[in-house]
Amino acid sequence: MRLLRSTDLALRVLMRLAVAAATDNPTTKQVSADMDVPYTHAAKIVAELQRLGLVDARRGRGGGLSLTERGRAASVGTVVRAFEGDDDVVECEGANPCPLRSGCRLRGALRTAQEAFFAALDPLTVADMVADPTGPLLLGIPRTRAAAGD
Numbered sequence: 001m002r003l004l005r006s007t008d009l010a011l012r013v014l015m016r017l018a019v020a021a022a023t024d025n026p027t028t029k030q031v032s033a034d035m036d037v038p039y040t041h042a043a044k045i046v047a048e049l050q051r052l053g054l055v056d057a058r059r060g061r062g063g064g065l066s067l068t069e070r071g072r073a074a075s076v077g078t079v080v081r082a083f084e085g086d087d088d089v090v091e092c093e094g095a096n097p098c099p100l101r102s103g104c105r106l107r108g109a110l111r112t113a114q115e116a117f118f119a120a121l122d123p124l125t126v127a128d129m130v131a132d133p134t135g136p137l138l139l140g141i142p143r144t145r146a147a148a149g150d
C-alpha cells in the first residue's frame, strides 16, 4: 500500500514541529524549506492540521507554528486515516466499475488489510516519531533563514 504524498508530507511537518523549541516556533515557509516540502503543499497541509486541532498557528512577531498537546499525543494511525480518507485501495466503482463489485470477496479482504495497515500505526504517536535517531537527525538539519510572517 502506498501513502498519498500529502499524508507523508503531513507526517514530515508534524515531525519537524515535534522537535521545535517552545520559544522558536517555525513558520510554514521555514518548515517547507527544512523538510523539502513545496510551500503550496505545506500551506494546505498546515491548514488541514490546524483544522484537525493538531497544530496551532500564530501570526506576527513571535508567532509561528506549534504542535498542540493533542497533536503531540496524536496517533500516527489517526493522522494517516485523516489524510488518506475512506477510499478503497482499488477502484471498484468509478468511471469503469468492476463487474464483480456487488459480490466480491477480494474487496472485503482488501478493506480488512487496509484497516490492519492503519491499525499497525495506531500505537505510534507523533511524539514517538521523533525519538532517537529521528529527533537528533531532525535537529541536525540546517535551519532555513526563510522570512517569517507567512
Ligand code: SF4
Pocket (backbone or CB within 6 Å): 090, 091, 092, 098, 099, 100, 101, 102, 104, 105, 106, 107, 110
Ligand atoms: S475484483 Fe473485487 S476488489 Fe477488484 S476491482 Fe473488482 S470488485 Fe474491486
